[in-house]
Amino acid sequence: MTAIEPRLLPRTSVISPDGVLSVGGVAITELAKEFGTPLFVYDEEHLRSTCREAVQAFGADSVIYATKAFLCTALARLANEEGVLLDVATGGELFVALNAGVPADRCVLHGNNKSDDELRTAMTTGVRHIVVDSFNEIDRIEALHAEGVPAPRVQLRITPGVHVETHAYISTGQDDSKFGFNLNNGDAHKAIARAQSSSSMTLVGIHCHIGSNVVAVQNFRDAWRVMVN
Template sequence: MSETDSPAVAAPAVAVAALEENLWPVTARLGPDGVLRIGGVRVDELAAEFGTPAFVLDEADFRARCTGWRRAFEDCDVYYAGKAFLCRAVARWVAEEGLNLDVCTGGELAVARSVGFPAERLLFHGNNKSVAELRAAVAYGVGRIVVDSFAEIDRLAAVAAEAGVRQRVLVRVTPGVEAHTHHYVSTGQEDQKFGFSLAGGAAAEAVERVLAAGSLHLIGLHAHIGSQIFDTAGFGLAAHRMVGLLARIRDTHDLELPELDLGGGLGIAYTSEDAPLEVADVAERLTAVVGKECAAAGLRVPRLGVEPGRAVVGPTTVTLYEVGTVKELPGLRTFVSVDGGMSDNIRTALYDARYTARLASRAGSPAAYVV
């Protein structure tokens, strides 16, 4: 919970509206007793059984969103971005709903392996993959590894040669696009740690190095412009620049790469002020702009890849906390402390993120105080 700048004084009881549809999991309901239920289960009972803080995922909602992305991006590769949230159950749901999985650490890869996630449907990200992680990925037969630096190209080439395989890779490109989001989660601009600069020529050099490595098989390009995005303009500009690079690769190397992954980053609603984009609309716009750019460049349309993470799991999940100390500062505000903090959610401190909160044990009761 967070405080406002308004004085925290006793106020007339204010009726609390029903749960907002776009802010809560689809099965979230207020029972006749005013207690919040998810999937038909009282959340106070979940807190008593599992303790707090606790993440509660609505499986039905998660699966439905996976299906929605798969249907919207038909004939595309949809990778669930495990960095948003990954556990064994989630990995199984992703596999069963027909999505691919994007992992970015050895731990996430281990989770995928533990449930037998099909290796060919895995995409391995990360700007600092260790030799041990690369060996584990190659040994498991990970379908695609996204190379992020010249040092990694050399490391992966050596690991793949050692294993006697030709590893499929994508080159991550920094397209120089402003995503119009918080600068801490904007990853398409030039000055950042991910990928190879398009404008500076590093991306073209990375392509040459991968093509020269006999143990690596370049199958496409990758870009990711940021997170919590509510405007498709940045994706359109990124697509324009990435297709331009695909055309230059064709002209320089007589090679048309078959895949183009434009990452993820679609925003979700944390408060009633947020207006997330509809997945079907994004899919229509993105596939249209890629098709248009490829036609203009005389290229065959590559297989498109997208990587929703937060956009899938975020709306399906709530975090349960228990209220502890309540401290009133007369004439100033009231502080309500809960049994969580930066260890379980750093976003409020790092991004000044805002959330919607309810007293789950009496979510239907009138609000008496501003805190």
């Protein structure tokens, strides 16, 4: 049997001498008997302590959980209670968050293929901000505002032109990425100027995403330097 790397398990995990894994004091064999398999098991104590560590390190309202990793009403409530904002990428994720009692202004709407309905809902409910991914999205926000929909706060997703050490299919910060406004060809500066001059939105910042499964700290340093400069 393949050994499980302890750091990949919840902090409350214990493996007994006979090889039975327990999470939060409950044997997963018993959970499997009760609920069947496959089964996702989340440990509340582990999640809350991790949220608190992140908030302590980065400050209040500076930590945002990407709900695409996993979302249900219980997890949305937990994150909100621990001072963590929610990054939602679809209307469905926003619906779950709002129905969990999370205020709209503690949600950030992300995603590169937002529908008009998703933008309208985000603007109407008053999400914290919308991360805008393209000129087309700027056009559609302006059109919605012209119809009377409230003007949103926005961040612009910038493509910083940074190479990262991950699989090519999940690398998103390089110049040929299809996501965001390219910095090196001038699109980013054009988008910033347009957002700043638009009465249909309030520009509150810029954002970048360089890829998934990135573990090299230097990759984040490189992106940070580009964005700051």
